[in-house]
Amino acid sequence: MESIILEAKNIKKSFGGISVLEDVNFSLHAGEFKTIIGPNGAGKTTLYNIISGVMKPTGGQILFRGKDITGMAPYKITNMGLSRSFQVTNLFPNLSVHENIRLAVQAKGHGSFNIIRSSSSYREYIEKAAEIMEMVRLSGKGDLMASDISHVEKRKLELGILLALGGDVILLDEPTAGVSAEEVPELFKIIEDVKNTKEKSILLIEHKINIILNISDTIAVLQNGVLIADDTPENIQKNERVQAAYFGGGALNG
Amino acid sequence: MSKNNKLKWIIPLVAVVVLLVIPFISASSYVTSLLTSICIYSIFAISYDLLLGYTGIASFGHALYFGLGAYILAYTTVRLHWPVVLALVMVLVVCVIISFVISFITVRVKNLYFNMVTMALGQLFYVMSTKYYKITGGDDGLPGVKPLIANKTGFYILVVIILAVVFLFCHRVVNSPAGSVLKAIKNNEERTGLLGYNVLKYKTLIIQISGIIAGLAGVLYVSSVRIAYPTMLHSSLTLQALFMVVLGGTGTLYGGVIGAVIMKIEESALSGITTRWMLILGIVFIVVILFFPSGTAGIFKKLASRKKKTEQPPALPETKP
Numbered sequence: 320m321e322s323i324i325l326e327a328k329n330i331k332k333s334f335g336g337i338s339v340l341e342d343v344n345f346s347l348h349a350g351e352f353k354t355i356i357g358p359n360g361a362g363k364t365t366l367y368n369i370i371s372g373v374m375k376p377t378g379g380q381i382l383f384r385g386k387d388i389t390g391m392a393p394y395k396i397t398n399m400g401l402s403r404s405f406q407v408t409n410l411f412p413n414l415s416v417h418e419n420i421r422l423a424v425q426a427k428g429h430g431s432f433n434i435i436r437s438s439s440s441y442r443e444y445i446e447k448a449a450e451i452m453e454m455v456r457l458s459g460k461g462d463l464m465a466s467d468i469s470h471v472e473k474r475k476l477e478l479g480i481l482l483a484l485g486g487d488v489i490l491l492d493e494p495t496a497g498v499s500a501e502e503v504p505e506l507f508k509i510i511e512d513v514k515n516t517k518e519k520s521i522l523l524i525e526h527k528i529n530i531i532l533n534i535s536d537t538i539a540v541l542q543n544g545v546l547i548a549d550d551t552p553e554n555i556q557k558n559e560r561v562q563a564a565y566f567g568g569g570a571l572n573g
Numbered sequence: 574m575s576k577n578n579k580l581k582w583i584i585p586l587v588a589v590v591v592l593l594v595i596p597f598i599s600a601s602s603y604v605t606s607l608l609t610s611i612c613i614y615s616i617f618a619i620s621y622d623l624l625l626g627y628t629g630i631a632s633f634g635h636a637l638y639f640g641l642g643a644y645i646l647a648y649t650t651v652r653l654h655w656p657v658v659l660a661l662v663m664v665l666v667v668c669v670i671i672s673f674v675i676s677f678i679t680v681r682v683k684n685l686y687f688n689m690v691t692m693a694l695g696q697l698f699y700v701m702s703t704k705y706y707k708i709t710g711g712d713d714g715l716p717g718v719k720p721l722i723a724n725k726t727g728f729y730i731l732v733v734i735i736l737a738v739v740f741l742f743c744h745r746v747v748n749s750p751a752g753s754v755l756k757a758i759k760n761n762e763e764r765t766g767l768l769g770y771n772v773l774k775y776k777t778l779i780i781q782i783s784g785i786i787a788g789l790a791g792v793l794y795v796s797s798v799r800i801a802y803p804t805m806l807h808s809s810l811t812l813q814a815l816f817m818v819v820l821g822g823t824g825t826l827y828g829g830v831i832g833a834v835i836m837k838i839e840e841s842a843l844s845g846i847t848t849r850w851m852l853i854l855g856i857v858f859i860v861v862i863l864f865f866p867s868g869t870a871g872i873f874k875k876l877a878s879r880k881k882k883t884e885q886p887p888a889l890p891e892t893k894p
Contacts, residue, residue, distance in 0.1 A: 371767065393766045393767050394766045394769050394771050397767055403767065405764075409761065409764050411760035411765075412761070413760050414756060414757065414760055418756075422757050422765075425750050425754075426769040431750050431751065431754060431770070432750075434749045434782070437748050438752070444750075
């Protein structure tokens, strides 16, 4: 395993008197694929909101490449190379699929503030967008409005936007939420492709246990705001505390 | 360039040519001044569409820039006897500074709060114009403005050309990379930030561009009516722009022009018959909101897409196993 790229140190978050996260510590190594599991309300999405800058933690630090990014504006964190997806589809509904992705490609490039040149003259962005659309299996859908495509296509677009941003660390928040069982493998195929490029460090929130046991390098278990385990899939399966807390003591067969 | 793209430019081109030819066909100076007023309001409405239609922010204090343009031109040329060119530079400088200050304050608040703060700042200038009698002439206004071009037809042609240039410029802006970001902000502001765009920077940019264009409209207006008066700063003028853009179709640019045409022609036709012409406009507005939420432009678009659908080849018959 290489060096640590993302680190959470004693992250605390409470809303009013309710504590949602209690001293969460974990680290993501460069190139690692870590999945965070935990029952609904365990604080997984809150943790993402804190890492991506959408929320400020009540206490603790987020370090990205050793630099403290706690409470930084979300756009700055994205520009540093850390980007996230959303559990609830969060797209630009009245823009085309192509525009959704091109905007993400353009965000990293030059000329975003140009008000005179036509955006169709930026060939490199258009080509890159086409490449991403192929990667997430949306080729041929480019001209459709994001609001007009099917749910699973929206999830693919969400992934596409994330990849187009070109960050080194990507945070996936239930990429298969609301997707029918037959369509789940297709989405995971895309995620596996991304993993296989070995260019990204990936943090994933997901419930589909049998799939994540295969794809993850490590699995972290969050329960009631406490990280109760963070280990390899084999050890997690053996961990009694995890079995008791998350799987109700039953065998972990998915 | 596809055939469709070429076709897109024919309509505005024809419109400009028709506008330029009309005063030479009809000698009526009434028609010329009505068209002048329509074109100036179109410029103002287009500047408003950049905010409302493309960025999704509804300013209720947009008349501020219109009034600033008008008052600065009037004050510097009438009271200070500055040459027109210097007065225009002054308008530009003040619009840039004021729009920057105002956007600095307002982009930090969202939705209703944005509307309220822009309205408060706009009305502040309106009240100031009625109180600082020595500078603004109070409710009497600042009369005696010389038109940019003395000849009425000549001035009208200047206005048409400026309208065409403004339209073209705004068309470039909304189709540029920065324009895409504005549309993204309208669609989903939070996500735009998460893509790595500094949303405040883009909002400031468009508020400034839009403010400068509105200031230009104010300059042309004061130059055609030859007097600057407080209503030019009033929020009711902003509402007129809002009305025109919604009536014509938001996020289209030409919607503002259509709205200005409908509203000004209606005004001039009805105000002779009844003083309650605003009431009729109000009813039209309600009907548009209820039945054509994307404005007149939306009706055209709907017709065009229906035509396209019927032109498509019939779907292949399903092969039965």
